[in-house]
Amino acid sequence: MKKNYGSIYTLPMAFWVTLFFLVPVLIVFLYSFLERGEHGGVVWIFSLNAYRDMLSPTFIHILGITLFISLLSTALTLLIALPCGYYMARSRRKSLYLFLIIIPFLTNFLIRIYAWQAILGNSGFLNNLLMRLGLIDNYIQFLYNEWAVIIVLVYSYLPYAILPLYSTIEKFDFSLLEAARDLGASHPASILRVMIPNIRSGIISAVLFTFIPTFGAYAVPKLVGGGRNSFMLGNLIADEILVNRNWPFASATSILITLVTTAAMGLYVFANKSAARAAQRKRI
Amino acid sequence: MKKIPVWGLLLAVVIVAGGCSKESEKLNFYNWVTYIPDDVRQDFETETGIEIVLEEFASNEEMYAKLKAGGAGYDVTIPSGDFVSIMIREGMLEKIDMSRVPNFKHLDPEFLAKIEFDPGNQYSVPFFAGAAGITVNTRQVPDFEKSWKIFYREDLRGRMTMLDDMREVMGDALKFLGYSVNTRNPEELEQAKKVVGDWRDRIVKFDAETFGPAFARGEFWVVQGYVENVFTELEESMAENAEFFIPEEGGPMYLDSMVILKGAKNIDAAYRFINFIQRPDINARIADFLTIPSLNLEARKLMKEQTAYSYEDLKRCEFKEDLGKDVELYDEIWHEIRIGM
Numbered sequence: 001m002k003k004n005y006g007s008i009y010t011l012p013m014a015f016w017v018t019l020f021f022l023v024p025v026l027i028v029f030l031y032s033f034l035e036r037g038e039h040g041g042v043v044w045i046f047s048l049n050a051y052r053d054m055l056s057p058t059f060i061h062i063l064g065i066t067l068f069i070s071l072l073s074t075a076l077t078l079l080i081a082l083p084c085g086y087y088m089a090r091s092r093r094k095s096l097y098l099f100l101i102i103i104p105f106l107t108n109f110l111i112r113i114y115a116w117q118a119i120l121g122n123s124g125f126l127n128n129l130l131m132r133l134g135l136i137d138n139y140i141q142f143l144y145n146e147w148a149v150i151i152v153l154v155y156s157y158l159p160y161a162i163l164p165l166y167s168t169i170e171k172f173d174f175s176l177l178e179a180a181r182d183l184g185a186s187h188p189a190s191i192l193r194v195m196i197p198n199i200r201s202g203i204i205s206a207v208l209f210t211f212i213p214t215f216g217a218y219a220v221p222k223l224v225g226g227g228r229n230s231f232m233l234g235n236l237i238a239d240e241i242l243v244n245r246n247w248p249f250a251s252a253t254s255i256l257i258t259l260v261t262t263a264a265m266g267l268y269v270f271a272n273k274s275a276a277r278a279a280q281r282k283r284i
Numbered sequence: 285m286k287k288i289p290v291w292g293l294l295l296a297v298v299i300v301a302g303g304c305s306k307e308s309e310k311l312n313f314y315n316w317v318t319y320i321p322d323d324v325r326q327d328f329e330t331e332t333g334i335e336i337v338l339e340e341f342a343s344n345e346e347m348y349a350k351l352k353a354g355g356a357g358y359d360v361t362i363p364s365g366d367f368v369s370i371m372i373r374e375g376m377l378e379k380i381d382m383s384r385v386p387n388f389k390h391l392d393p394e395f396l397a398k399i400e401f402d403p404g405n406q407y408s409v410p411f412f413a414g415a416a417g418i419t420v421n422t423r424q425v426p427d428f429e430k431s432w433k434i435f436y437r438e439d440l441r442g443r444m445t446m447l448d449d450m451r452e453v454m455g456d457a458l459k460f461l462g463y464s465v466n467t468r469n470p471e472e473l474e475q476a477k478k479v480v481g482d483w484r485d486r487i488v489k490f491d492a493e494t495f496g497p498a499f500a501r502g503e504f505w506v507v508q509g510y511v512e513n514v515f516t517e518l519e520e521s522m523a524e525n526a527e528f529f530i531p532e533e534g535g536p537m538y539l540d541s542m543v544i545l546k547g548a549k550n551i552d553a554a555y556r557f558i559n560f561i562q563r564p565d566i567n568a569r570i571a572d573f574l575t576i577p578s579l580n581l582e583a584r585k586l587m588k589e590q591t592a593y594s595y596e597d598l599k600r601c602e603f604k605e606d607l608g609k610d611v612e613l614y615d616e617i618w619h620e621i622r623i624g625m
């Protein structure tokens with residue numbers, strides 16, 4: 001009789017997830033329900049203060065800014081990534097384009113953000129170019145506002161959106177489009193009603209790969225964000241730990257981010273399952 | 285802070301390792317990153333035969349967390365004033381026997397009188413004090429008043445930055461209004477919030493990381509921050525066109541003090557070290573290295589370098605105290621400022 005080793009094979013993975021994900025999240029979860037220590041740390045008394053603080057108008061405003069920036073970045077990323085993925089999948093030089101998409105990863109993330117400072121800065125390349133062309137008299141301040149944050153976030157996570165889209169579009173049977181046209185669909189209609197539903201899982205992956213990291217962004221708003229309207233939850237957490245020394249509140253905020261991203265993942269799993277069911281029904 | 289070149293560190297390691305062969309007295313010293321020049325440390329070691337075992341921290345919070353966790357075994361460290369008061373309250377410090385620090389007498393009595401976190405210096409011996417100020421690019425901004433008013437200037441909109449540090453910026457606004465940087469009065473804080481709000485709308489951003497290089501590139505013309513964070517980035521030609529000042533209204537300042545930790549094993553070495561640091565010639569060398577004024581009256585006479593600001597400038601400033609839980613008053617206002625409320 002053959003023994004089933006399946007569960008043993010998953011042990012390293014289970015160990016890894018427990019040690020580096022579950023345990024830290026549980027500690028953060030626990031801390032969020034404790035009293036703050038006066039000089040940082042926690043006092044072991046149960047308290048809901050951290051969650052009560054979340055009802056303050058300031059916090060809700062910061063949450064609003066964070067949602068605005070991350071949702072808009074995600075939408076823009078998808079809008080750019082879809083045609084890119086489509087073009088790549090239909091192109092004859094697929095591997096070249098794949099390589100080009102991966103190139104930015106060869107440089108450190110922070111250095112690429114600093115590069116954006118050099119491009120968009122008041123004395124940066126873009127302003128110099130526009131002034132030399134005589135289009136503007138004085139510099140335009142591109143950097144240090146919420147739009148700069150959105151631009152750099154879109155730039156940063158674009159490859160993560162293009163890759164899953166490319167791989168699903170590549171598997172898409174393009175003769176279906178021709179069939180749709182034969183049956184009288186206009187060109188846009190064939191794309192919208194035949195292609196988009198078929199590459200749905202790729203779209204959902206792209207959205208998640210962009211939304212999850214942008215929702216918890218810290219470095220980008222810190223470096224290219226500005227005086228107001230670009231202070232995000234990630235920055236709030238850092239402030240609460242380093243300046244205000246309110247660990248429970250920082251923990252509670254972190255739990256909120258984890259919950260939102262987990263909900264997004266749940267939606268993904270649910271969408272995939274219902275897609276699979278729909279496919280099954282079709283077959284029957 | 286200046287960066288010590290790697291070879292300097294290596295050299296120090298070799299020298300320290302070389303001294304290890306014979307069983308010598310030790311001092312476990314927990315210091316800020318690059319706060320004491322290497323040659324001063326070596327002179328202490330050759331003079332006294334006491335070996336300094338050095339570890340470094342980058343923030344008070346980091347130092348405090350490590351000491352709180354226990355078992356670090358340090359003898360001497362250099363917290364800022366607010367943390368000295370916390371550590372006294374928590375019983376983490378050894379009382380200082382001033383008869384063993386004869387050089388204490390050189391310290392400026394006028395300055396010592398301002399110390400409220402440890403009145404009468406029962407637990408701490410001042411090391412150095414300093415304050416953030418404003419650096420101006422004089423080529424782009426030839427005319428300016430040495431006042432916080434500069435952040436109201438419309439013509440400099442988009443060319444100015446302030447520190448991403450709520451105690452500093454709120455403290456500046458409070459001083460500008462003539463209040464204490466440690467106020468807990470909601471009325472005064474509300475006024476300060478309005479002032480900082482007006483500044484926020486004219487500055488580019490609150491930034492504690494990149495303003496130095498950006499000033500050096502000519503991107504920003506007026507930056508508020510610590511002098512060493514700007515001038516270490518400047519080439520000589522640029523440094524000629526940069527002027528640092530502490531505004532006439534004053535601002536918050538810090539004082540880092542040497543303390544002996546409870547349970548220190550090398551008490552004798554600790555006293556000799558603290559006394560050594562306040563020896564006028566040694567203190568003058570450290571002040572020259574840091575380019576900030578010395579608190580040691582005798583050392584002031586021996587200094588060779590021109591400091592970025594004078595002791596007189598510091599007189600206008602006020603120590604930041606630990607606010608305990610009241611720090612939340614500032615925190616809330618600061619976040620409201622940051623989101624434009």
